[in-house]
Amino acid sequence: MAKTKSAMRRKETMYGYIFVMPWIVGFLAFTAGPLLFSLFASFTNYNITSQMDFVGAENYQGLFTEDGLFWTSLWNTLYYVLFSVPLTTIGAIFLSALLNQDVPGIRVFRTLYYLPAVLSGVGVYLLWMQLLDPGTGMINLILGWFGIDGPNWLFDPAWTKPSLIFMKLWSVGGAMLLYLASMQGVSKTLYEAAEIDGANTFRQFFHITLPMITPVIFFDVVTSLIGGFQIFQEAYVMSSNGEGGPANSLLFYNLYMWRQAFENFNMGYAMAMSWILFIIVFILTMINLKLAPRWVHYEGGDNR
Amino acid sequence: MKKLYTIPAAFLASSLFLTGCAGFQTGNNNDSSAENEEGKVVLDFWTFWGSEIRRPVIEKIITDFNESQDEIEVQHTYLPWGDIWTKELAAIAAGDPPDVVINDINATALRGEQNQAMNLSEFLAEDDISDQFYPELWDATLYEGDSYGIPFNTDTRVLFYNKDAFEEAGLDPEQPPTTWDELEEYAAKLDVKNGDDYERIGFYPLWGINYDVWMLNANGHNFINEDNEVLIDTETNLETLEWLKGWQDKYGDDVINSYKAQIDSQQGNPFFNGSLGMYVSAPTFYTQIRDYADDLNFGVAKLPEMEPGNGHTSWGGGFVAEIPAGASNPEASYEFIKYLTGAEAQEYWAVQNFDNVANIEAAESAAQSDEFTEDGTMVYSMATEYMSDTLLTPVPVSAPDFMGSVNPKIDEVFLGSKTPKQALEEAQADVESLVEKNTRE
Numbered sequence: 001m002a003k004t005k006s007a008m009r010r011k012e013t014m015y016g017y018i019f020v021m022p023w024i025v026g027f028l029a030f031t032a033g034p035l036l037f038s039l040f041a042s043f044t045n046y047n048i049t050s051q052m053d054f055v056g057a058e059n060y061q062g063l064f065t066e067d068g069l070f071w072t073s074l075w076n077t078l079y080y081v082l083f084s085v086p087l088t089t090i091g092a093i094f095l096s097a098l099l100n101q102d103v104p105g106i107r108v109f110r111t112l113y114y115l116p117a118v119l120s121g122v123g124v125y126l127l128w129m130q131l132l133d134p135g136t137g138m139i140n141l142i143l144g145w146f147g148i149d150g151p152n153w154l155f156d157p158a159w160t161k162p163s164l165i166f167m168k169l170w171s172v173g174g175a176m177l178l179y180l181a182s183m184q185g186v187s188k189t190l191y192e193a194a195e196i197d198g199a200n201t202f203r204q205f206f207h208i209t210l211p212m213i214t215p216v217i218f219f220d221v222v223t224s225l226i227g228g229f230q231i232f233q234e235a236y237v238m239s240s241n242g243e244g245g246p247a248n249s250l251l252f253y254n255l256y257m258w259r260q261a262f263e264n265f266n267m268g269y270a271m272a273m274s275w276i277l278f279i280i281v282f283i284l285t286m287i288n289l290k291l292a293p294r295w296v297h298y299e300g301g302d303n304r
Numbered sequence: 305m306k307k308l309y310t311i312p313a314a315f316l317a318s319s320l321f322l323t324g325c326a327g328f329q330t331g332n333n334n335d336s337s338a339e340n341e342e343g344k345v346v347l348d349f350w351t352f353w354g355s356e357i358r359r360p361v362i363e364k365i366i367t368d369f370n371e372s373q374d375e376i377e378v379q380h381t382y383l384p385w386g387d388i389w390t391k392e393l394a395a396i397a398a399g400d401p402p403d404v405v406i407n408d409i410n411a412t413a414l415r416g417e418q419n420q421a422m423n424l425s426e427f428l429a430e431d432d433i434s435d436q437f438y439p440e441l442w443d444a445t446l447y448e449g450d451s452y453g454i455p456f457n458t459d460t461r462v463l464f465y466n467k468d469a470f471e472e473a474g475l476d477p478e479q480p481p482t483t484w485d486e487l488e489e490y491a492a493k494l495d496v497k498n499g500d501d502y503e504r505i506g507f508y509p510l511w512g513i514n515y516d517v518w519m520l521n522a523n524g525h526n527f528i529n530e531d532n533e534v535l536i537d538t539e540t541n542l543e544t545l546e547w548l549k550g551w552q553d554k555y556g557d558d559v560i561n562s563y564k565a566q567i568d569s570q571q572g573n574p575f576f577n578g579s580l581g582m583y584v585s586a587p588t589f590y591t592q593i594r595d596y597a598d599d600l601n602f603g604v605a606k607l608p609e610m611e612p613g614n615g616h617t618s619w620g621g622g623f624v625a626e627i628p629a630g631a632s633n634p635e636a637s638y639e640f641i642k643y644l645t646g647a648e649a650q651e652y653w654a655v656q657n658f659d660n661v662a663n664i665e666a667a668e669s670a671a672q673s674d675e676f677t678e679d680g681t682m683v684y685s686m687a688t689e690y691m692s693d694t695l696l697t698p699v700p701v702s703a704p705d706f707m708g709s710v711n712p713k714i715d716e717v718f719l720g721s722k723t724p725k726q727a728l729e730e731a732q733a734d735v736e737s738l739v740e741k742n743t744r745e
Binding site for chain 1: 389390393396397414418419420557558561562564565629704705708709711712713715716719721734737741
């Protein structure tokens with residue numbers, strides 16, 4: 001009896017492996033393979049076509065000690081992540097709290113606010129470039145009605161990164177949907193009990209809603225942090241001649257890496273850059289995971 | 305017993321699935337040199353000319369070539385501008401590149417150095433065609449004396465001016481400005497101010513071209529010379545930058561930005577309706593005048609020189625036809641390139657696209673073409689003559705992206721956060737260390 005059971009379990013395990021096999025093979029061939037190759041090539045002067053000589057840690061050393069643009073690009077990216085992650089998270093929570101109300105026509109609003117998340121890519125960036133145009137754009141026109149002399153947005157280095165962050169705030173619909181779903185899942189009995197105890201709406205929000213959605217906040221923070229470090233397209237499309245201008249204010253890490261890889265053909269150097277970014281993101285994600293138990297609340301909570 | 309087979313079977317299935325995706329195909333063996341059923345060699349030709357204007361022209365040239373002989377059959381592959389060269393690079397690395405590709409002329413030497421493009425000197429030794437092309441273009445294709453691509457087309461920058469506006473301002477419409485001083489003087493006369501707003505702006509040097517073209521115009525040479533000497537922080541560049549800054553101060557950012565937005569919108573270019581007196585652009589700007597402002601009375605001139613005798617140097621770019629390293633039929637590829645850059649095909653391209661071509665004979669006969677209108681002939685022949693004063697800016701192999709270190713500093717001058725002197729000094733230092741780093745062994 002026991003024997004057949006373990007045989008069956010073994011068989012099932014085997015089936016499991018068989019089913020995930022395409023993924024495993026794909027992962028080894030198309031993800032792990034290139035990943036290890038890039039680690040190796042980051043210690044060479046690989047230029048894609050004709051050379052690949054071992055140069056030791058020269059790429060890394062050059063990046064840290066001789067390359068001013070490396071630090072500029074890292075700073076720009078950190079700036080962007082530092083502001084965009086908290087702002088988009090708060091924005092999405094705020095929006096979903098509003099859209100969680102029971103008012104007539106709420107579905108129309110939900111659709112409207114989700115719509116920007118459906119649109120994506122270069123079309124949206126071009127649209128925003130027109131909206132943000134200092135002379136003829138709609139945003140400065142509307143600011144003008146209130147007597148505000150709008151900034152030069154994408155032409156003023158102090159405003160270029162805030163411009164992109166505003167643009168990101170416009171498309172928080174995707175994260176909003178997650179928060180909304182999770183808010184709808186919060187048990188009504190908790191609110192009823194709080195109401196009987198005399199808690200007002202704000203206290204209910206901060207003491208019931210927020211703790212109950214912390215798992216989703218955690219997920220959102222981790223993924224948007226990683227996504228934030230990968231910012232590339234926005235700068236490539238929206239900066240003057242795709243170089244990261246004006247005055248290098250939109251030279252993000254990945255844009256500089258791309259330039260090194262495909263304009264200078266310093267592929268080994270670019271791969272070293274990608275590993276530095278990988279390590280930064282890895283450390284930040286580890287910190288996030290370590291801090292999570294302090295503030296993320298899982299229902300059924302056995303402290304996990 | 306049965307279950308023993310399951311795992312190997314699964315392995316087999318998944319590896320079949322993978323090979324089905326052609327993940328492991330290797331090219332670059334002689335079997336892959338494509339031949340079609342008639343025994344003709346098939347060439348894959350990559351361009352980014354997919355627009356409804358250019359595509360029929362290049363495809364007509366290809367058809368003509370295919371019909372002109374019976375050994376080679378060229379097939380055209382259109383790839384978008386943003387993709388073509390990264391795809392080409394990947395194809396070269398994979399050992400299965402296209403046979404002929406159109407690429408940027410200014411980075412030809414770099415691709416030669418990196419062994420991405422094939423050295424053509426072997427073919428040229430047998431049949432030297434170099435003197436068919438403008439020398440400046442030909443020289444841009446050389447790395448260590450060997451050619452890595454044959455020039456296809458180019459452009460130069462010329463001054464368009466509004467003759468009616470000249471007359472209105474009391475200037476001779478047949479005497480465009482020839483020096484920077486005259487340019488300033490004429491622009492001031494052309495300015496029409498109404499309160500704080502401009503009804504007409506005479507000229508602003510940074511619309512249509514960038515600061516580097518003016519520095520090239522003033523210097524007559526590039527920022528980095530053949531001995532890897534960096535020539536950015538120079539007296540002439542400083543003077544140029546201060547001169548440009550003076551224009552910015554004169555008109556002010558608000559005016560400049562609102563005009564810039566109209567220029568970027570193409571149809572709304574203020575030059576068309578006479579609210580901009582003079583404008584620098586490539587000769588193809590004429591096709592926009594033709595399409596959007598047919599009755600505009602305009603003239604074209606060389607860029608003014610910094611001071612008399614300094615030279616009217618202008619800037620041009622362009623493209624080459626080249627054979628990627630590892631292409632399987634270089635002889636056939638070269639045959640096709642010869643046709644593509646030969647007088648007949650080049651003239652057809654020039655006339656149909658109103659584009660400057662690299663072949664001298666073709667450019668000169670296109671200028672006489674009766675398919676152009678009077679204005680068209682005027683612009684085209686002027687651009688052809690101007691090629692002798694046109695310089696290219698081949699990227700220095702020692703620092704291909706050095707402009708990435710210069711542009712941000714110059715940006716800061718026009719943003720007001722650096723003086724011209726500071727910006728040039730910093731750019732000089734940055735580019736010097738870049739060159740030093742890249743040439744160190």
